[in-house]
Amino acid sequence: MKFLYLLQHNTINMVCGGFMNIVIVGAGFGGISAAALLAQKGLEVTVIEKNEGPGGRASVYSEGGFTFDMGPSWYLMPDVFENFFAEFNARPEDFYDLKKLEPAYRVFFDGGRVVDVSSDIEKNYELFDSFEEDGGERLREYLESAGKLYDSVVKEMLYRDYRSVLDFLNGKLLLQGLRLNILESLEHFVNRRFKSDEARKILQYSMGFLGSAPQNTPSMYHIMSHIDMTLGVFYPEGGIRRVAQSIYELALEHGARFHFNEEVKRIEVIDGVATSIITDRNIYEADAVLVNADYPHSELELLDEPHRTYDEAYWESRVMAPSAFVAYLGVDRVIDALEHHNLFLERDWADKFQEVFDPRRARWPERPSYYVNVPSRTDTTAAPQGSDTLFILVPLAPGMEDNEELREGLYRRVMDDLERKVGENIRDHVVVKRIFAINDFRDRYNAYRGTALGLSHTLRQTALWRPSHKSKKVKNLYYTGHYTHPGIGVPMTLISSQIVCNEMMDDMGINPDG
Template sequence: MSAASSRHIVIVGAGVAGLTAAALLAHHGYRVSLFEKQSVPGGRAAAMTWDGFTFDLGPTLLFMPDVYREAFARWGGDFDREVPMLRLRPNYRLNYADGKNLVISSLLSETMRSLEAFAPGSSDGFLRYFADAADAYQRSRRLFVGERIRSFAHFLSPERIAALFSTGAFRHLGAQALRSFGDPRVAGAFSFQSMYLGMSPFDAPLLYRLLLFTELGEGIFFPLGGIGALPRALDRAARSNGAQIHYDTEIAEVERSGERVVAVRTGGGERIECDAIVLNADLPYAYDRLLGDPEHRSLRMRHTPSALLVYAALEERYDDLLHHEFLMPSDLRRTCTDIFERGRIPEDPAIYLCAPGASDPRMAPPGKEALYLLVPAPSLEGVVDWAGKRDAIVDRALRIVEERRLPGLRSRIRWVRSRTPLEFQNELSLNRGSAFGLSHDVFQIGPMRPDNRHAKLKNCYFAGASTRPATGLPLVTLGAMQSVERICEELG
């Protein structure tokens, strides 16, 4: 019997990072028990089917598939076989209030033609801007997120310091985009992607133009069956490797002795001994509620805002609706100010639409559509009365979509469900209802982001959006691989 096989590791949370860690640790020979309080895998990336309509409940875009290929290959799996997917073309359509639209495609010539039709002359700076985005991506992938940051000294190497300056860590994304394109609408089209990380493009470091490369250089993908196909495949892999997975089982307490975790207790009172623990729960929540450390710095760090998610079952789909579309506000800066500074729902919100039936008709009954809306919104730190005004806020979002893009929308709706920051906090245990975890400003990345191991409890590890390296499905997958590498080094 190997040393690993005699050691029991408990994982709390079946998000993508928790499931990746479970599959890898089980492959390395550890006895793995994963506990998830929800009934399905995925955490924020879970999916549900109601009345034949399948909805991804959180993320709907898949980027950086090479990360998942690497993860699956580590246990001998084949990601492309386990999670068959389509590369979308075009990526999405941006719709503006004046009736004009801009189509963004990973085929750059298509994007440039659309740019010229939308704002003549605006394509002149596009290739340079894209090349700089590609450079930022390659440097960041190699130097900032591709390997575990072990210390400040490790992070602050001459090469990394130079890269921080050259990639624009101390300049603003929105300002550079405006200088590159002139037209504020085009600048917004190539900088709003920072909102994927819960950051305003007007405050986000220029470094995050790398997100544009993930979209245009590598492409946007859709797993057949939705993003939920990814955690389902990870669940299968973890079980196949020998992990035990327990859904509908909440971990209520982490028991420690000295500088080690020795057991966990379920909400039902069962005590499970362990040799190490991986917490895939939201890191500030984990420190506060599970580890009994309400003064941990993560609870004082800057959190991202949140989102209103709307799931609408349509009796009839719209044939001209792309898989991904955005309704762009007339003044993106004012919209971001409302969300990020004033903590309120904007009068002119940005709205993202996802119509997966455009790529996979099986996501809804024949001829129908599982329409998904996302409206960036403040977290529970804001001034929005989510409990009292949820229905009015949802109805207003649907009305805006109906007026600007989908005529007759509300008459096609069979039913509507929604998720607000209240559900992010109460159901997913996300501190402050922040949908994306801790913010990614320049002082909350690298070694300044919470470590993936507890400073005092030497067998307590973390994986997920609020630890290193960052939020987003591919990056939490990278983070899970880094946490597992550390466990194997330190636990043996």
Template sequence: MISKRIAIIGAGFSGIASATYLANKGYEVHLYEKHAIAGGRARQLKTDNGYTFDMGPSWYWMPEIFENYFKDFGKNLKDYYQLVKLDPQFEMIFANSKMSIPSSYDNLKEIFEAKEKGAAERLDDFMADAQKKYEIGMGEFVQKPCLSLTEFASLKILKNSFKLNLFTNFSTFVRRYFTHPDLITLMEFPVIFLGAAPKDIPALYSLMNYGGMKLGTFYPIGGMGQIIHAMVKLAQEKGVKFHYNANVEKIVVENNIAKQLIINNEKINFDHIISSADYHFTETKLLDKEYRNYNEEYWDKKTFAPSCLIYYLGINKKLDHIPHHTLFFENSLEQHTHEIYTDKKWPTKPLFYMCCPSKTDDSVAPIGHENLFLLMPLATGIKDDENLREKYFNDMITRIEEKFGLSNIKANIDYKKSYCIDDFTNDYGAYKGNAYGLANTLQQTAFLKPTIKNKKVKNLYYTGQLTVPGPGVPPSLISGKIVANEIINS
């Protein structure tokens, strides 16, 4: 017999995904979100003067993960939002050159060959290997709940375990194929989404290169928030009840069973509870100490993905020659990652990322204006204040002007908002202000991540970027499905 009432804390990707899978199986699902809108880190910010900003994720890779999500419910993604393929996919700026990454793989090979003789053929070899990892990794590996090592004893995984390169680091792996520093940087950059330096990430994650550069970079018209809107609509079609401005204050446990949530000072009974809120926040703020899976020492030893400094900018004129996505890699990736993970300080010579969705989408800015999103990765847990934010803002603006031949951008800003470490902590309860969850190092992969099940409370589960399969939008969708299936199959 199905236990009917399910509570889910947090309306981000993983929370909404869990809710929809469970409601589809007949459960009564209530989703509680402390903000006024859904989305979590993928919320949208709409301004009075006509801008729509995606507050968090801005890259749309691994398109079939999104398509499969809607197919699971007999739906077609195209019925919910319009997807366009970007060409160029993105531009990468180096110290003395820049590289525009085309949508066409054949054109990409030409760029590789022009940089380094024989690199086109080696790119084919790299991508063929990455495709195998992608098919095994995304088809088998990341779909596991990771509650036991025996889950990985399937014939397919065992047969291909050597090919997954779990014990080779990504930096070494890339250098087997390419020697030109620009090509190395290009191939290494996707693993930044996994929250660790290339030298600390298993070579398994070359699957990211295939899932991005080979399959293509996409954009949903209206912004990444349109995915959230689509998921909310689908969830409501399945009967999920959304509760906004709902501050969950405590998970009430009796006899090792989670009985209630206290929400806005009201006690409400449930049969199962899932938290898609920050895992550390859930355990330290919502649970009594004796029911926590992990102590503070455990979390302190974990390698967290970066926090970041973000700026949302409205520009009251068009900016020529700027593409949709731009990566500013004029400085050393190794130095910046060292200052994120080892030195833990504000970067000396930072890299940063710029998104200008108004180049693709007229709906996100007033006519004749531009929508700019700037992001600079940072160490977690370091000092955050307005003066530091402004210092790095000025550095980013200066570099944009220099690289694109622009002038006086600041004089044309008609909307400006920053978002940084303290905001991630205040808005999401993010441990040390992290933006992306746990880094996907070998020591934090699969069953070595925080478990999806509470070990002491049998009907309490966790989903999202601090548990399996890890950080990023596609993994968050998968995480929600994994946890829902655990309850459905229990």
């Protein structure tokens, strides 16, 4: 094996004419997946990470026997993970055990009704029949539309890059006559088909995970309902952190080198070419640079002004996805009323979105909708026996003031609401507590305005209109991650890395399939 690796390595070195040394800034999902893909081709890959380990926002917090995924908690779009691991002639199951959740998630409505969205689609048709007359049939038609669109989007849009309007308009997706309804909002699209408040909210809640409001999101994103209801919601034993660790181990296996607890301070550019990465400890020479760190931070803080593709005015004009208030709680009892995923949805839904997405109305919420993840419901490694791990998330507008008083006030309001709705005392049983919010996203991840997710998925920030994978000013500078196409979420970030790595190898004269 060693001989074959060296033979491949030396062959590529001759083909590339020395364009071999790749430095990746950031070890989030974008960085580790790109490192694995590029190292597999025999390229010399070095990854520099500011924090203590791989995963980026998928970091890990452990205390008192409780273990928390700090960021992503939903395992969706299993086909995308299968596609990524297939690049290595492997399957996700070779690295971690997957369990399909039942129920997929539980929804607590403000009026007191509690429902479970099932992994059995027939049960969901019955659930929607309980919401409104012919609700099940309406859902069937809605998911059929979403499924057809998903198949077309995955095949024709997600795995390709966009450099001009023609790239977007010439796709088979449009030539086949499939109606995208891109000028119609998701909110309008759903409301035309469903009358009940419950049905509408279940079909729109996922926009919060895409960092957008339903009234600002193109209707094509109704594919999200196909993703969670038809494809299903899964959980990898060991959490999302296990997925990150698996991809990290793949990168190491193929020769990538990682340097943690080392912060990049500058991308050195000479005559339009990135020549080195300067950190707080070392200088790394580079034939090409791939950035997985926060995109605006990288452009505004790591590059001199003449080398920036996007200036400060560009980023100020963008619609940023929310930041978040996250409470990590270790509880010395089991909260029986909670499932693995739980959504608490308030009645005045539209106003709550405005508090997050309208800068003029941004404020710390009084009665927010929120999400509670209880991984210990599924994962025996998440908490001591007889205990629960709670991950409570409230979307917040980015860029707001963040201090201890505001955090504790919101914590108190959310816990009051949570305890009332589940009918159980929680606060008296909290033995581990950590709160993570706007300032922490900014400080730990260099996140622009403290955003938790990057750029919102509005029409003007989809596909072609997201920041480019390749710098327009620096010849050998590339980007991956949730700011680029296709967007927010772990599956999208894996696809982003597959796109940009193919582009890099094409620029180097390497056959990606060779």
